[in-house]
Amino acid sequence: DYVTEAKPGDEAVVTPGGTLFIDGGSLMYLIGSRMDWKEDDFAAGFVFENPNAKGSCGCGESFTV
Template structure:
């Protein structure tokens, strides 16, 4: 099982960790919501939770809880700008469909 980051995502996370004064890394998970059922959830991590899966790339630690991992296994986290929109982009091979607004997905 693996989750990966692009250099652009790692750079963005690193800037925000410095801005907030530190932290261990970023937690990636899912929550039940939206018209398609699931949405990605990101939080800064100051303390690891027992059972977390840890992935590290470009010096950034990415924590994933065991309940979320089967739905996001193989996901690549990117960061970019598209016109006036800027944010994280999730390339998830498990995703079967997403809603029109792009806020939620289903597997």
């Protein structure tokens, strides 16, 4: 979801490109994760690397824990 400010219990990750808010319930699943922005000739978007993931899609946009 798109939000402009954190709710109680949310974590704010501030980067030069903007601020990312993670809800408290999802935070434990993202510990140790890396998020990067990738662009190529066909697409642009976030790619996630999660050491806790048991499976992921080929594009890196989603994963299961």
